[in-house]
Amino acid sequence: MADVPSVVVKIGGSVLERLHPSFYEACVSLQQRGVRVAVVHGGGPVINRLLERSEIRPSFVRGLRVTDAETLTWVQMALAGLVNKDLVARLQAAGAAAVGLSGVDGKLLQVRQKDSSLGYVGEVTGVETALLSALLEKGWMPVTASLGVDEAGQIYNVNADTAAGAIARALHASRMVMVTDVPGIYASPEKKEGVLRTVTPAAVRDLIQNGKISGGMIPKVSAALSCLKGPVREVLIVDGGKPFSLDGTKEEGWNGTRIVQEEGADHVVSHLPTV
Numbered sequence: 001m002a003d004v005p006s007v008v009v010k011i012g013g014s015v016l017e018r019l020h021p022s023f024y025e026a027c028v029s030l031q032q033r034g035v036r037v038a039v040v041h042g043g044g045p046v047i048n049r050l051l052e053r054s055e056i057r058p059s060f061v062r063g064l065r066v067t068d069a070e071t072l073t074w075v076q077m078a079l080a081g082l083v084n085k086d087l088v089a090r091l092q093a094a095g096a097a098a099v100g101l102s103g104v105d106g107k108l109l110q111v112r113q114k115d116s117s118l119g120y121v122g123e124v125t126g127v128e129t130a131l132l133s134a135l136l137e138k139g140w141m142p143v144t145a146s147l148g149v150d151e152a153g154q155i156y157n158v159n160a161d162t163a164a165g166a167i168a169r170a171l172h173a174s175r176m177v178m179v180t181d182v183p184g185i186y187a188s189p190e191k192k193e194g195v196l197r198t199v200t201p202a203a204v205r206d207l208i209q210n211g212k213i214s215g216g217m218i219p220k221v222s223a224a225l226s227c228l229k230g231p232v233r234e235v236l237i238v239d240g241g242k243p244f245s246l247d248g249t250k251e252e253g254w255n256g257t258r259i260v261q262e263e264g265a266d267h268v269v270s271h272l273p274t275v
C-alpha cells in the first residue's frame with residue numbers, strides 16, 4: 001500500500017444529514033486522481049434517535065456510549081444498517097464505486113472489551129487490512145461502520161474516530177480527514193472563534209490541558225495524535241456542511257485545521273480569519 005497514496009475519510013454523525021454535495025464530489029475526484037479512499041463513519045445521533053424510540057436513555061462516560069446488550073442491537077442497526085447503506089447510496093450517486101462493510105467483516109477491527117463498566121465497547125487490538133486492501137486495489141471505495149469483533153465472535157461498539165485512526169495507521173494512509181460539524185479546532189470554543197489553521201501535537205496537548213478542547217473533539221484529536229506517531233503525515237478536521245475541497249489545504253481560502261507531525265509544521269499555531 002505504501003507506494004499508492006491512500007486517504008482515510010471519517011464522517012461524523014454530527015454532520016451526516018447535512019453533508020454538502022461537494023463532499024461526495026471531493027471523494028470521487030480524489031479517487032479519480034489515483035488516491036485510494038477509505039471511508040469510515042460513526043452515527044451517534046442516529047443511534048440516539050433509535051434508542052429514544054425504544055425509550056432507552058443514552059449514557060456516556062468520557063465520550064463513550066455505555067453499551068449494554070440491547071443498546072448494542074440498536075448500535076448495529078444504526079451504524080451497519082441505516083447510516084452505512086445511506087452513505088453508500090449517496091457516494092454511488094456521486095459516481096463512486098462504493099461498497100459498505102463494518103469492522104466485523106473480514107475481522108477488520110479486532111477488539112477486546114475496553115472496560116467492563118462500559119459494556120460492549122471495544123478497544124482496538126488489531127486491524128486486518130486484507131479485505132480493505134483488496135477492495136481498494138480493485139478501485140472500490142470501502143465505507144466502514146465502526147463496529148468491531150473479538151476472538152469469540154462477540155460484536156462491540158467502537159468510537160468512530162478511534163476506528164478511523166486505527167484503520168489509517170494500518171493502511172499507511174498519508175492523510176486522515178475528519179469531517180464534522182465545526183470548521184476545525186476553535187482557539188475559543190466558547191465563542192466559536194479563531195479556527196486554528198495548522199497545529200502540532202504539542203499544541204493540541206496544550207489545548208486539551210487548558211480545557212479548550214473538550215467533548216467530542218477529544219476522541220478526534222486523540223485519534224489524530226496516535227496516527228501522527230506512525231505513517232500518517234497530516235490529519236485534517238473540516239466542516240462537511242460547507243463547500244468542501246481536498247485540494248490545496250495549505251492555501252488561503254481552505255477552511256479547516258491541519259494537525260501535522262512536529263517537523264512538518266509550518267506554523268506552530270496560526271489562525272484562520274474568524275468566520
Ligand SMILES: Nc1ncnc2c1ncn2[C@@H]1O[C@H](COP(=O)(O)OP(=O)(O)O)[C@@H](O)[C@H]1O
Nearest residue numbers: 012013014180182185186189212213214216217
Ligand atoms: N476546541 C474545539 N473546537 C471545535 N469543536 C470543539 C472544541 N472542543 C469541543 N468541541 C466540540 O466537538 C464537537 C465535534 O465532535 P462530535 O460532536 O463528536 O462530532 P462527530 O459526530 O463529527 O464525531 C463540536 O461540535 C464541538 O461541540
Ligand SMILES: CC(=O)N[C@@H](CCC(=O)OP(=O)(O)O)C(=O)O
Nearest residue numbers: 012013042043044064065159160
Ligand atoms: C463507543 C462509542 O461511543 N461509540 C459511538 C459510535 C458512533 C460514533 O462514534 O459516532 P460519531 O462519529 O457520530 O461520534 C456511539 O455509540 O455513539
